[in-house]
Amino acid sequence: xxxxxxxxxxxxxxxxxxxxxxxxxxxxxxxxxxxxxxxxxxxxxxxxxxxxxxxxxxxxxxxxxxxxxxxxxxxxxxxxxxxxxxxxxxxxxxxxxxxxxxxxxxxxxxxxxxxxxxxxxxxxxxxxxxxxxxxxxxxxxxxxxxxxxxxxxxxxxxxxxxxxxxxxxxxxxxxxxxxxxxxxxxxxxxxxxxxxxxxxxxxxxxxxxxxxxxxxxxxxxxxxxxxxxxxxxxxxxxxxxxxxxxxxxxxxxxxxxxxxxxxxxxxxxxxxxxxxxxxxxxxxxxxxxxxxxxxxxxxxxxxxxxxxxxxxxxxxxxxxxxxxxxxxxxxxxxxxxxxxxxxxxxxxxxxxxxxxxxxxxxxxxxxxxxxxxxxxxxxxxxxxxxxxxxxxxxxxxxxx
Numbered sequence: 001x002x003x004x005x006x007x008x009x010x011x012x013x014x015x016x017x018x019x020x021x022x023x024x025x026x027x028x029x030x031x032x033x034x035x036x037x038x039x040x041x042x043x044x045x046x047x048x049x050x051x052x053x054x055x056x057x058x059x060x061x062x063x064x065x066x067x068x069x070x071x072x073x074x075x076x077x078x079x080x081x082x083x084x085x086x087x088x089x090x091x092x093x094x095x096x097x098x099x100x101x102x103x104x105x106x107x108x109x110x111x112x113x114x115x116x117x118x119x120x121x122x123x124x125x126x127x128x129x130x131x132x133x134x135x136x137x138x139x140x141x142x143x144x145x146x147x148x149x150x151x152x153x154x155x156x157x158x159x160x161x162x163x164x165x166x167x168x169x170x171x172x173x174x175x176x177x178x179x180x181x182x183x184x185x186x187x188x189x190x191x192x193x194x195x196x197x198x199x200x201x202x203x204x205x206x207x208x209x210x211x212x213x214x215x216x217x218x219x220x221x222x223x224x225x226x227x228x229x230x231x232x233x234x235x236x237x238x239x240x241x242x243x244x245x246x247x248x249x250x251x252x253x254x255x256x257x258x259x260x261x262x263x264x265x266x267x268x269x270x271x272x273x274x275x276x277x278x279x280x281x282x283x284x285x286x287x288x289x290x291x292x293x294x295x296x297x298x299x300x301x302x303x304x305x306x307x308x309x310x311x312x313x314x315x316x317x318x319x320x321x322x323x324x325x326x327x328x329x330x331x332x333x334x335x336x337x338x339x340x341x342x343x344x345x346x347x348x349x350x351x352x353x354x355x356x357x358x359x360x361x362x363x364x365x366x367x368x369x370x371x372x373x374x375x376x377x378x379x380x381x382x383x384x385x386x387x388x389x390x391x392x393x394x395x396x397x398x399x400x
Contacts, residue, residue, distance in 0.1 A: 036360060040368045043377050044080045048134050048385035049363040052168075052275045053144070053215070053236040053306035054084040054351060057315030058111035060104035066114035067315055073119040075311040076139035079352050080363030082385065083130055084311065085168050085236065086112065087144035091175040098152060098178065105150030109143075109164050116141065123165040126209075127393040142392070144213070147173030148181055148201055155197075155204055162208045167396060169205055170236070171198060171225070172216040182221035186256045193220035199228045206230045209399030211392055214272075215306075219263045232271035232391040237306035240264065240297065243290045245280030254279050261297045268298035271394075273387045275306020278354045284369035287354075291383060292373050300379050304388045305366065309351040 036044075059067040076084065090104035116122065124130045124140045133140035143165045151157050158169075172184050181198030183189045194202075202225055205212050213234045214222050226233065241258035244251040264274055276294055281287035294303050348354055351362045358365055363384070370380050 036364055037368060037371075039371060039377075040364055043367050043371075043380055043384075044363055046377075047381040048083070048130065048389065049079075049081040049367075050130075050305065050385035050388050051079075051081055051084045051307050051309075051311075051351065051362075052234060052304050052388050053087060053146075053213075053277070053308050055088065055146075055308070055310045056084075056086045056112065056115070056312055057310065058088065058108055058115060059315065060088070060090060060108045060111070062103070062107050065107050066111040066118075069118050070115055070312040070315075071119070072115060072141075072312055073121055073139050075352060079311065079361040080367075081139070081351075081361075082134045083124060083140045083142060085144040085306075086141040087146045087168070087170065088112075089146040089170075089173050090149050091147055091173050091177075095149065095175075095178065101149040101178070102152055102157070105145065105161075108145070109161075109166075112143070123167075125165065125167055126396045126399070127389055130389065130392075142168050144168035144170065146170040146213075146215075147175075147177065149173070149175075149177040151177070151179065151201065153179035153197065155200055158201065158204050158208060158210065162210060166210060167392075168211045168213060168234075168236075169201075170213040170215055171201065172214075172221070174216070182225070183218040184216050185218040185221075186216070189218060189220065191221075193218065194224035194228070198225070202228045203230075206395075209396045211395035214267070215275075216257075219260070219266075222263065223266060226266065226270050226272075229270070231395045232273070233267065234273050234275070234304075234388070234391055235259070235267055236275040236304075237277040237308040238274065239276055239280060239290055240293055243280060243293055245286070246282055247280070250280060264294065264298050268302040271391070273302050273304050273391050274298065275304045275388075277306055277308040278348060279308060281355075283355050284358075284365040285372060287366065288369035288373040288375070291370065292375075295379075295383070300382055301387055301390075303383050305384060307351055307354065307362070309354060310349060311351045314349070 059065050088108045090101045095101050121139060123143050124133060145166060148169060148171055171181050179197055180191055180195050181201060182194040183191050202212055206229060211234055212229060213236045214225055215236050215238060238257060238259050241260055267274055276291050278287055281290050291303060354362055367380055
């Protein structure tokens with residue numbers, strides 16, 4: 001087989017994707033073929049790039065549904081990603097009374113329904129849907145929610161959410177739910193790990209066909225959850241606590257959200273997958289090195305991408321500063337408003353502007369950096385989306 005360096009641009013693209021497909025590698029063909037290394041473009045085209053944790057801000061109050069139209073399809077095509085786990089959370093501002101979390105959840109889903117329709121996009125409900133969308137060069141999403149606050153003790157609401165397209169549930173988020181599910185790793189431990197209701201939620205997700213995400217869970221919560229789960233789990237966005245980056249302020253703020261090698265290994269030992277976020281990486285190369293560090297601990301089959309960024313601009317959230325998040329620096333007021341198309345807050349908030357002076361879409365930048373870090377095309381395919389697809393298929397297989 002010819003080495004990649006010996007191939008011409010056209011030979012390499014044709015070998016991976018076919019002659020006609022080579023000209024369709026990216027909708028931004030005006031720059032993609034000229035500015036992206038052909039090896040990178042070919043890997044992006046041939047693999048299924050999936051961001052397993054991407055926030056799409058939409059209104060959660062009924063009066064504001066669905067909010068200004070967002071260019072989700074355009075941003076996805078620019079990124080090179082085939083799919084994102086499109087998520088939102090209902091606990092950014094305090095939940096004042098019973099029913100608030102459920103109302104916000106339903107309004108968020110309705111907003112996303114309408115935004116997807118306006119972008120001519122659909123949710124992927126299983127691996128077959130993901131593969132079909134990728135084959136047709138059609139961006140797609142997997143519906144996620146970060147935190148099961150909306151359940152409020154009502155297990156039957158999971159089936160309702162499933163029927164609305166939810167296929168990825170983050171069990172916990174920053175704040176405890178009104179009926180707690182387990183200990184959050186940034187809060188003082190109160191529940192001895194997983195609660196009885198949390199265990200019931202995991203079992204019901206396994207029964208229905210919803211992938212369980214144990215991000216934000218303490219080590220004790222994770223250990224207990226893995227004893228209950230009958231399907232592999234995901235930890236969609238974190239990093240190793242040995243990879244603190246170059247910014248002391250960010251390192252101090254994000255340290256409680258990182259996991260130990262032991263924590264990571266427990267997840268991998270049960271077939272799970274862990275997503276590496278872009279926080280604490282000031283360049284694509286540093287991000288690829290963070291991926292490599294986790295791969296060195298738990299193996300190439302258990303690592304994925306989970307940026308914890310936003311493809312689209314920050315939007316309104318109920319009762320507070322638009323777009324304010326746990327990882328925003330103090331005083332960051334997002335002066336470029338929703339729909340501006342500009343990076344919201346610090347560099348790193350938006351997926352396609354994850355790093356300073358980034359000139360190509362997110363997945364293109366990551367693939368390029370992973371090649372420079374010594375990953376093979378096959379390994380990039382696993383981290384880029386293949387590993388996530390395995391656990392997503394395990395969770396949803398046999399369900400409609």
